[in-house]
Amino acid sequence: MSEADNRDTIESYKFHHIESSKCAQCKDFSCEEACFRGIYTVINKDSIPKCIVVEDREDRCVKCHICTTACKLKVLIID
Ligand code: SF4
Ligand code: SF4
Numbered sequence: 001m002s003e004a005d006n007r008d009t010i011e012s013y014k015f016h017h018i019e020s021s022k023c024a025q026c027k028d029f030s031c032e033e034a035c036f037r038g039i040y041t042v043i044n045k046d047s048i049p050k051c052i053v054v055e056d057r058e059d060r061c062v063k064c065h066i067c068t069t070a071c072k073l074k075v076l077i078i079d
Helices: 020-025 030-034 066-070
Strands: 016-018 040-043 050-053 076-078
Touching (some): 016 050, 020 050, 030 040, 066 076
Antiparallel strands (some): 016 076, 040 050
16 A cells, blocks of 8 residues: 555646656657647756646647647646
């Protein structure tokens, strides 16, 4: 029952949720390309990558779910 390895953290915006601790393993940053509305950006690509929602762009989302499919690590959740 140890949860010692469960260090995943979910960062929640209005209706996007990003399990961003998993982005550290990401190599392709496909979320950025996938979202044609420019909602995501990946910071720290040269160290510990982390996907974030660009400020003030969240409401541009049309809930097409292209991004949730594109992210192979299944980090992205949209309500
Ligand atoms: S959200 Fe997915 S594709 Fe984007 S950086 Fe994180 S793991 Fe990579
Ligand atoms: S659901 Fe579509 S519009 Fe919304 S963040 Fe994902 S790719 Fe972008």
